[in-house]
Amino acid sequence: MKKKILLFMLPCLTALTSCEDYLDRDVETALNENMAFSSYENATYVAYSVYGDLPQGLSEIGGSAMMAAATDEAEFTIQTHSVQKFNTGSWLPTDMPDNPLNKYYASIRKVYNFLDHADKINYDDVRDNPSQPGVYETRLEDIRQLKNEVLLLRAFYMFELIKRYGGVPIVKEKLNLDIDYGTLKRNTLEECVNEIIYWCDETAKENQLPVKQPDAELGRLTAGAAKALKSQVLLFAASELWNNPSWAGGYAHPELISLPAGDRKTRWKAAADAAKAVIDMAGEAGYELDTYANLFGTTAYKSKEIIFCRRDAASNSFEKVNLPISYDLVTGGNCPSQNLVDAFQVKEGTEAVDFDWSNPAHAGNPYASRDSRLETFILLNDKWFKERNVEAWAGGRDGAGVRNATPTGYYIKKFIYAYNDLTKDQKSVHTWIYTRLAEIYLNYIEALNEYDPGNTDIKKYYDLIRDRAGMPGLPDDLSQGDVRKLIRQERFVELCFEGKRWFDLRRWMDEETLKQPLRKVDITKKATGGFTYVPGKLEDRAFDKKMYFYPIPQSELNKLPGWEQNPLW
16 A cells, blocks of 8 residues: 655654764664665655654744744744844854754765665565565665655755755765764865755656656655755855855855856856746646645645645644734744835735835835735734734733733734644644745746846746735836845745745845844724834844854864864854
8 A cells, every 4th residue: 555654744763764963873783774674664664754854944943933033034932042042143153043964964874774775675575476466566666766755855955954054075875883984074065066956957857756746645756846956056056145255254165155156147047947947847747826825724735836845743833832822822932023024015006015114104004905915924913813803912912011922013824723722732734845836936037137137037927926916016127136126025025934034135145134123013002993003123133244154063073173164153
């Protein structure tokens, strides 16, 4: 019987596949390995455990905070939470809120453990078994495909590492007892990019990964996921951060944090071409823009817009953290900022204009005629939610004066399932999206605008995203810079809370935004009815140039004295 295991991500397997420090010595025994690969079923569990290490973006930092709370998208209510170290600039190589280095190298080790043993699986129970015709051949094909899947996962984990750390060691084998770990060196950023792109291309080839998975295997990787990862990597490779080491203050090894000098337009074209390759396969793969209700609801994993995602077992932990504070058992969590809310435009007839607090009409009724995504993604004051209106005003059940209430005036709505009764421990399925079609559109038009401004595809794909939200499309006769601003604003709005903003601001080297204070709105209920809204500063946000990359954890430098720390740390 076909397993539907990927619908619910597996935890790390014990013993053989545990998430140990990748620098720890190999303590696996031959008995463990023989048992793990003694049957097809056991071997596939080893491969699927590599999926189990995919990041859980709904609670990525400290088990409850989203990466959004370390950006201008949101604030985490509890000020003692580790995510706040990002915002105050108090994180150090010895104290990092997010440190996936060992986790992803442990995942890569699992990949090679599977590849080392996949051809030694015992098929005696089905080989030449007349009672199970075709099963042997089916299992051989499944293992062949799983080899490609784990190699693509290796590429994905490498990308997660280089986004954070720059060049890292390219490990192409399971590190065993006789390896001298002191000889491991960081590869250049260029070598890492080339390695990832190579495996994206290899696994996207015909007959390597399927264009689409059958419904029973949703969650397993596809050729589209390989091409989408390539699009993401090449977008970074064309962007400012990986092409400009000047910020690093004469760092002795710029090759670890930037690519060699080259034709930027060529790099932007490569990024555009990679995104267009995904768009061009949409018909065959079945990709199409979906409703937001489908995309962020309990059956999101079925959405035709999603190219690669993680679906977890039913839970209510996200709601316990992020629902309005007045609901029973809610602790307080990721609260959207005024910075983000202000990015949602106002629709005025056939035009869209930026929201402006200095405009009396806007300030007097700040949520009127706004981009529909504002109410889709964010819970606003006095808007209906569950069985009542949200009371985010000072003195309201969800507002200032209540312990752990929103400090910004807003609560998150994206990914929330509103209908669970937490007091009865009711649960629902949540899907974390790594890549979806709208992001690919945005990748495409960003790259296209940099090397071929004015290309008609820019408006075409920008407008497709805007049309879904009921918003006017791209105006005519804009400069390249104006189009760049609108594309970046669209990424901010469309992809909010999806783990993109931290890396977007850095790859753009948008230091001005990175240093902006986080903003809130103070809400007062008027005795005569209605509310007054007054925007203001919630907190300053720290940013130094060294924060373009994570530091290499001090624990790793202690083991590997030949490694170079990242610049300015």
